[in-house]
Amino acid sequence: MQTDSSPFQGKRLPGWLILMAALTAMGALAIDMYLPSFSFIAKDLGVGSNTIQLTLSTFLVGLAFGQMFYGPISDRFGRKPPLYFGICLYVISALGCALAPNIETLLVLRFFQGLGGSAGMVIPRAVVRDKMGAEGAARAFSMLMLVFGLAPILAPFIGGLLLTFSTWRAIFATLTVFGAICLICTHRVMEETRDQAHVVPLHLGRVLRQYVDLLRHRQFMAYVLCGGLIQAGLFAYISGGPFVIIELHGIKPQNFGFVFGANAIGLIACSQINARLVIKRSADRVLGKIIWIPAILTTTVAILVACGYESLPLLLIGFFGFLSCHGFVGPNASAIALAQQGKQAGTAAALMGTLQFGIGMLSGVVMGLWHDGTALPLVTVMAVCGVAALLLYRYVARHTTQTVAPQA
Template sequence: MPHPASAAPTSRFPAWLLICGSLMAIAPLSIDMYLPSFPTLAGDLGVDIGQVQLTLGAFLVGLALGQAFYGPFSDRFGRKPPLYVGLCLYVLAAMGCALARNVESLMLWRFLQALGGCAGMVMARAVIRDRLEAHESARAFSSLMLVMGVAPILAPIIGGAVLTVSGWRAIFWVLSGAGLLILLLVHLRMEESLDRRHAAPLRLGTVARSYAELLRDREFLGYSLSAGFGSAGMFAYISGSPFVLIELHGIAPSHYGFVFGANALGLITMSQLNARLVRGRSLDQVLGATLLAALAAGMVLAVAALAGMAVLPVLLGGFFVFIGALGCVSPNASALALAHQGHRAGTASALMGTLQFSLGTLGGAAVSVWRDGSALPLGVVMAACGAGAVLMRHYGRSGARARPGAR
């Protein structure tokens, strides 16, 4: 039975929010668990590590493209049917990854795995918007990040352990099992949140018109792209940090997960602080301050690399501040982007996800393609992403002020 948009969760972690957290965790779990295996995977398949990094790019492309489909479908048929389709595809594709014999087939299966897994991301955001208004949504997104934040902390550590014991293929068998477990939770414990009285017709013209209206909405587009540039910086870090930390600075693959987990812990900590900050401040005010922190961290990384001073403490500090700031950026920008899109929450969530992961793909690809044997590409890309996020926040803010009825 659908829940009214004004309903607030009766506890900090109601069952539906925990399930949303597990759905959102699919992407970081699928990405972060196999990061420590990059050098081993490259050696096993007989390719350069840059080609292995492209399998991450294929996953991000799948995340970006797949979300555009699930949104309109969910606005017509509800939030659960797309989850059944997407999670089944995810499980089968993870099995395909485990059985891949060359990097090309691995890229294909990773793409299909992302096409399935991204259904969870779209539906989680849509369910939160179905149930809650803007400030409650921001707090729910912050709580959700605490749940899904366990994935980037544990995934590289688990991945490194599985890699040591059973090899990189076992990592994808573990992911397949995780997908089956989440599918079972969705079936048994998740209630439908779409009010069928407001179901949108699934016609090509209607869908195209909705997407066009969203792209003309400065508030939605600006805040979505602000979060997107933040995601691009994070995926640049995800793509480039194995080389910078493991290859350049000699961190053992089994220890890389602890460094990665420390940054994820910073993100979680900031997301929980965000839930308190937004109680007495506007979402945009908190967003603006944390975006400036991310920009400053990116600039430090870029300048240090240019000056030949990108020593390990500087890198670790810059990564920690940038990723930690995203704990406030993501929930607030998402809540602001969806604030006035309750009548098409699935479509808006899908487009927001497509924009964010398109930028994420570009950020990760830029670091993979621009390789000069130093930390410079990673630092410059993260700084550029920080600047883009700040600019897009101002664009979204101008749209919010121009909206009829805004003060």
């Protein structure tokens, strides 16, 4: 299949890319929209708030687990059939959550909702790879990053708004409607993009070999892990940021949203700047210029904090700089990694999503275990992520970029 390296004609975004963004948002909305309702769900179902947090964990497990299956299936049967299945599972599970009579039912349904929503994380990446060259894909992933940045800002606000005139069940009803709209639009707007000339047989042994081959592919893994480590720094911030900003430095909880929103706006702005930069410069060149910033910035902050020179402005500058750079690193690293995987774009996108998500969850676990009542664990984890991403790019990815020809 021929790819289009310049898919953005005119000022309007193509309808299919808007749909891919909406599909990408399914998982993010299902995570962030119901966060304000934890106490309401706990009271209604007669359980503790810590038990309600398990509904988020089961969703994340389903989200990570499902990605490994949708990729190979989409390489064999096309992008649309598994997407239909995933969206339908998401919609049915969301509706079940809205009607759940007890916590046990809610836990099970949240797992299946994550399993369905993971299709929206894998297949849009494969579709972008199918339709575009590396530079065009970098621009498209920048547009998807816009959704990634907006969801944490808008979703809790929408969820809180729904709680003002209804119950927590209205949130899941809204997710049901959103999923149904995505299903209709997928049927009417999306075209099948898998290259019919390169159908990949679906055999367990072959799939496992594909995953092993991808894990041994130095360039692919270097770029995947490079983007994943920066994303892991974001997960660490999400896990440890509230404690550092609210409890350590006295920002009122109601004002934390402004700090969180400012960082999200920085990520959004940089992702859109990146979409323009890669028109004139290669994605790899932009990545090479930017990848230094999160490493140097957070390492400097971590050293100052370790030496006792901690202040809220210093931390906020470090957080903002690191998270904003994700708007450059994420899209470009993803585009370059997938550019070499035309025949198995779905499988590659699945492995990418699972690995990056797994690294992110691991950073959250480290933050939970290494809690000493200071900001040092958070800034250290972010610094380690930034430095490791830089080293991977400089000494692995950069030296193998020209050695592998793109696959059709």
